[in-house]
Amino acid sequence: MAAFSTVDDVRERLAATGYLAGESIATTAFLADRLEKPLLVEGPAGVGKTELAKAVAVATGAELVRLQCYEGLDEARALYEWNYKKQLLRIQASRDDSAWDQVHDDVFGEDFLLDRPLLAAIRRAEPTVLLIDEVDKADLEMEGLLLEVLSDFQVSIPELGTITAVRRPFVVLTSNASRELSEALKRRCLYLHMDYPTPQREREIVLARVPQAAERLAEQVVRTVTALRGLELRKAPSIAETIDWARTLVALDRDELDSETVRGTLGVVLKNVADQERAVEALSLG
């Protein structure tokens, strides 16, 4: 049961949620849906990787189940965990009158299982978008676990058996490419490299997200941000920062971006002193 009918359908429905997707984003999202393959989105910070998953969820009326990855994330947080407290209570309550086998079967049953995001997403019968965010931050062992889940859409629980997805979720994995992901994981996914948008698209994004901004202002903001990205900065401004800048200028009642305003609000786009100094020099604001 595909969620999208054509590539244009993807673009239009994402746009209706405020997410403006270019050709490659719309095409890859369409294919991920059609082929029921996880979508791995890699790219610099703040280019719209996480937002894509959220937008797909809104556009398709699906629920977003999110697994935020971090160093040390383990199976108990990602997949499932037994509810120890409840198991203990059950065992204590039946200390005298039940046979051990019976108690054992009971405490390793459904009622004592705590779903974590991966299992929860697989078990849902309703449309689901599973966002596995910042997968490059998790340890390598986590990738092994993801492999099983993402290739067969199933989870084996030794005490319970194998749980297979009733309905495959639309899976989005994001990565900042802080490390190379395993070939095995990549092979199971469709790959999308997301980069900064064209100035034209970024202007549309700004106007969609900050409708109060004057067109001329949006254009100046985007032109300046594009110039900043061209400098060799430690941290180039992202789309999120372009949007914040436009919001700031609207809040300050500016409908034009002059040198003084740029200098006064540079902290919204560049969050590093060396970068700010470099920008002031390069844009001749000093």
Ligand SMILES: Nc1ncnc2c1ncn2[C@@H]1O[C@H](COP(=O)(O)OP(=O)(O)OP(=O)(O)O)[C@@H](O)[C@H]1O
């Ligand atoms: N194509 C787009 N259309 C509309 N808004 C966008 C688009 N891309 C990005 N944005 C805006 O940029 C913000 C940042 O995007 P997002 O949080 O998805 O970045 P990210 O790539 O996940 O960054 P990080 O790697 O830091 O997590 C979003 O909140 C959204 O408002």
Ligand SMILES: [Mg+2]
């Ligand atoms: Mg993100």
